[in-house]
Amino acid sequence: MPLIIPAVVVGLGLLQTLSSVGIRPAILAASLGHSIIGMPYVVYLVLAALSGYDIRLEHAAQSLGASRLRIFLDITFRAVRPGMIAGVAFAFLMSFDNVAMSIFLARGNPLPLRLMQHILYYADPSVAAVSTVLVVISLVGLVLFGRMLRKRDIGNLA
DSSP, X not given: OTTTSOHHHHHHHHHHHHHHTXXXXXXXXXXXXXXXXXXXXXXXXXXXXXXXXXXXXHHHHHHTTOOHHHHIIIIIXXXXXXXHHHHHHHHHHHHHTOHHHHHHHOSSOOHHHHHHHHHHHOOSTHHHXXXXXXXXXXXXXXXXXXXXXXXXXXXXXX
């Protein structure tokens, strides 16, 4: 659903809604707005991770005397964790790309807004350089994350 509604409409709607409850454009408003935009991605991916979940694992752990907290941490959370990680990654990427939300809800000059202004008013390669650095940082993060997951999966197989 968040992909269907234009970002300008969402940003303006959130600005109006948050203003009506007394929240002014600032870091709190921007954080709430970006959280609201990212929440559907996290929910859908966690639900997808839970689609193959077997409740009998919880019943077996409970019959063996495990506490509710231990069952949650050792069984349920481990089943949901890949969906949570993927959802957070998607939410971060969608939030980072949402310039309209930053324009309406953030005070000052957040990075997406500064890049957009720089493109409009200056004709130099600095925006391309910043974009390249951001892409490289993202790729390095993905590679490190993939290696971490691969090592964890290999450790679980042994």
